Amino acid sequence: CLSVLIVxxxxxxxxxxxxxxxxxxxxxxxxxxxxxxxxxxxxxxxxSKVAAHNGLRFGAVVVPPSEExxxxxxxxxxxxxxxxxxxxxxxPVQLAEVLNSLxxxxxxxxxxxxxxxxxxxxxxxxxxxxxADRVISLTAVCKVCxxxxxxxxxxxxxxxxxxxxxxxxxxxxxxxxxxxxxxFVNPL
Ligand code: ADP
Ligand code: TMP
Ligand code: MG
Numbered sequence: 001c002l003s004v005l006i007v008x009x010x011x012x013x014x015x016x017x018x019x020x021x022x023x024x025x026x027x028x029x030x031x032x033x034x035x036x037x038x039x040x041x042x043x044x045x046x047x048s049k050v051a052a053h054n055g056l057r058f059g060a061v062v063v064p065p066s067e068e069x070x071x072x073x074x075x076x077x078x079x080x081x082x083x084x085x086x087x088x089x090x091x092p093v094q095l096a097e098v099l100n101s102l103x104x105x106x107x108x109x110x111x112x113x114x115x116x117x118x119x120x121x122x123x124x125x126x127x128x129x130x131x132a133d134r135v136i137s138l139t140a141v142c143k144v145c146x147x148x149x150x151x152x153x154x155x156x157x158x159x160x161x162x163x164x165x166x167x168x169x170x171x172x173x174x175x176x177x178x179x180x181x182x183x184f185v186n187p188l
Contacts, residue, residue: 001081005103007088007128008111010138011152013178016111017052019138020084023109024058027082032107034082037073039065039090041170050086053172065090074098081106088112089122090168096127103133117154117176118163118187140178149178153185163187 006023008016020036027034038050038060045051050060061076063069070091077083083102088095089112099108110132112125129135139148154161154169154176161175165187169175179185 001105002107003104004134005099005108005128005132006110006134006136007125007132008109008136008138009114009125009129011114011140011149011178012176013053013140013173014138014149015052015140016113016138017050017086018054018056019136020086020109020111021050021052021056021058024082024084027107032081033079034084035076035080036060036084036086037063037076038086039063039069041065041087041090041168043170045172060086065092067092067094070095070098074102077102077106077108082109083107084109084111086111088128089116089125091124093124093127095124096131099128100131103131113152115151116167117152117161117165117169118167119151119184142180142183143177144179144183147180147182149180151179151181151184153177153179153183154187160185160187 049057142149
C-alpha cells in the first residue's frame, strides 16, 4: 500500500486548496476511500466544504482547530486510504505527529500557509514540512508587479495591517493580497 506525506504550501491565492482537491479527486475516481478535513474557523465560502478562491468546492469533515480536533483527525483518518487536511496552519503543532503517523500505510495530503501577515512562519505548517516526503511549494501572482508571490499582505483600508493585530483573521481578497518578497511590506 502507499505510504506518503505530501504537503502543499505557499501564500494565499497560490492554488493550495485547488491542488488538494485535484489530488483527492483522482483517488476518489480510482475507488479509494478518501476524507478531507478542515478547521471549523474557516467558514469563509462554505461551512462543510473546502472552498477555493475560484469557486471550486469539495465535501469536508469539519473539526475544531484544537487538540481535540487533531485527535479526531487521527482517530477517523485510520479508516481511510487517503487523508487530506486543508488550512493546517490553524491546528496546533501536534497535527504534525498525527499526520506523520497516518502516512504509514496511507496517502496524506496537507495544505497550509507558509507565513502569516507579519512574514513569520506558521509553526504547524513548518513542522509538517519537516516530516513531509514531498513539499509542493506554490506561488501566487504578486498584486503589485505580477512576479511570483511567496507572501501574504494583510491590508486595512489599503495599508498594511499593524503587527499587533491578531494573527487569525479569516478573509479573502477583501483583506489580503499576494505579494513577492520585494513588495511585501513588513508590518510596523
Ligand atoms: P489557496 O488555497 O492557495 O488560497 P485557491 O486554490 O483557493 O488558493 O485559489 C486559487 C485561485 O485564486 C486561482 O486559481 C485564481 O483564480 C485566484 N486568485 C486570486 N488572486 C490571485 C493572485 N494574486 N494570484 C493567483 N491567483 C489568484
Ligand atoms: P487560503 O490559504 O486558503 O487562502 O486561506 C488562508 C486563510 O488564513 C484565510 O482565511 C485568511 C487567513 N489568514 C490568517 O488568519 N492570518 C494570516 O496571517 C494570513 C496570511 C491569513
Ligand atoms: Mg485555500
